[in-house]
Amino acid sequence: MSAAVAEKVDDDLWSAIGDPTRRRMLDLLLIEGDGTATTLSQQLPVTRQAVAKHLGILDRVGLVRATPAGREKRYRVDDVQLAHAVAQLASVGSAWDARLQRIKRIAEAIQRTRQD
Amino acid sequence: MSAAVAEKVDDDLWSAIGDPTRRRMLDLLLIEGDGTATTLSQQLPVTRQAVAKHLGILDRVGLVRATPAGREKRYRVDDVQLAHAVAQLASVGSAWDARLQRIKRIAEAIQRTRQD
DNA sequence: CCCTCCTGCAACGTTTGGTTGCACATCAGG
DNA sequence: CCTGATGTGCAACCAAACGTTGCAGGAGGG
Numbered sequence: 001m002s003a004a005v006a007e008k009v010d011d012d013l014w015s016a017i018g019d020p021t022r023r024r025m026l027d028l029l030l031i032e033g034d035g036t037a038t039t040l041s042q043q044l045p046v047t048r049q050a051v052a053k054h055l056g057i058l059d060r061v062g063l064v065r066a067t068p069a070g071r072e073k074r075y076r077v078d079d080v081q082l083a084h085a086v087a088q089l090a091s092v093g094s095a096w097d098a099r100l101q102r103i104k105r106i107a108e109a110i111q112r113t114r115q116d
Numbered sequence: 117m118s119a120a121v122a123e124k125v126d127d128d129l130w131s132a133i134g135d136p137t138r139r140r141m142l143d144l145l146l147i148e149g150d151g152t153a154t155t156l157s158q159q160l161p162v163t164r165q166a167v168a169k170h171l172g173i174l175d176r177v178g179l180v181r182a183t184p185a186g187r188e189k190r191y192r193v194d195d196v197q198l199a200h201a202v203a204q205l206a207s208v209g210s211a212w213d214a215r216l217q218r219i220k221r222i223a224e225a226i227q228r229t230r231q232d
Numbered sequence: 233c234c235c236t237c238c239t240g241c242a243a244c245g246t247t248t249g250g251t252t253g254c255a256c257a258t259c260a261g262g
Numbered sequence: 263c264c265t266g267a268t269g270t271g272c273a274a275c276c277a278a279a280c281g282t283t284g285c286a287g288g289a290g291g292g
Contacts, residue, residue: 011136018134019280020127023208030215038238050281052240071238071289079216086209086216092139093205099146100195100202135249154269166250168271187258187269 013085016061021046022054026077029064034076129201132177137162138170142193145180150192 017023021044028043029035037055041048055075058064062081067074133139137160144159145151153171157164171191174180178197183190 014134014136018130020130021280023130026212030212030219033219036238046280047282048238049240049283053280073239079219082212083216086212089205089209093202093209096142096146096198096202100199103146103195137249152269162249163251164269165252165271169249189270 010088012061013063013088016058016063017085017089019054021050022058025051025054025058026063026082029075029077030082034067034074036072036074038072040075126204128177129179129204132174132179133201133205135170137166138174141167141170141174142179142198145191145193146198150183150190152188152190154188156191 017026024044025040028040032039037048037052040055041051044051055064055066059066059075062078063085064075065078067076133142140160141156144156148155153164153168156171157167160167171180171182175182175191178194179201180191181194183192
């Protein structure tokens with residue numbers, strides 16, 4: 001709804017998924033079900049510490065959840081929160097899409113007017 | 117297609133639309149049709165110079181196009197490139213969405229197995 | 233007990249978004 | 263033509279974020 005843009009996007013969620021490394025991490029976690037800082041860093045072009053920081057950020061915005069298991073700490077994606085993020089992506093995308101469509105319609109209308 | 121993730125996302129495009137200020141700028145340009153660094157900065161919480169840098173970035177990835185007009189420089193959104201960006205947003209979103217669906221199905225399957 | 237593996241913290245470097253300050257170009261009025 | 267207002271561009275500087283290295287500490291396996 002909202003005649004305006006509905007750009008009520010959680011900026012924290014956006015910046016969380018805005019980073020390429022974090023997107024890749026979410027991808028890996030979704031593929032493998034879970035993972036630790038160490039296992040993820042082995043499949044990424046960055047160090048374990050960098051991954052650990054990213055996991056901290058993702059955890060703070062609730063996109064992943066930690067589960068201590070012995071000497072390691074397994075992370076899993078929070079389905080609900082990721083679905084929320086996906087919805088926001090779609091929201092911005094469709095808002096822009098709507099504006100593009102509207103511009104196209106106006107352009108076509110002008111074309112028709114010219115041809116009269 | 118691609119059993120893998122289809123995560124063939126232009127990282128430049130992503131980081132361009134990843135910044136909140138740049139997203140807001142694209143929104144304003146879409147709403148008003150065009151704008152300059154000065155007019156945009158008046159509607160944003162940052163200075164003209166910051167906006168100018170962002171316009172430079174958006175121009176380099178092709179999301180906007182500059183048109184010198186006298187002493188000012190008007191910027192307009194490139195429809196095709198923005199549509200491309202929207203497509204990539206949708207791409208990542210639907211990839212994650214698909215994985216979430218798949219996980220949900222597996223979870224339900226396990227539930228059923230348990231009940232046997 | 234010792235060795236290995238995984239985690240956590242701290243210091244440091246580099247890139248990026250933002251600011252201020254100043255010099256240059258263009259349009260309007262006298 | 264000259265002056266002033268407005269718009270742009272460049273450079274130096276700050277702060278936050280991403281990434282690194284180095285080291286100390288906790289949990290398992292021989």
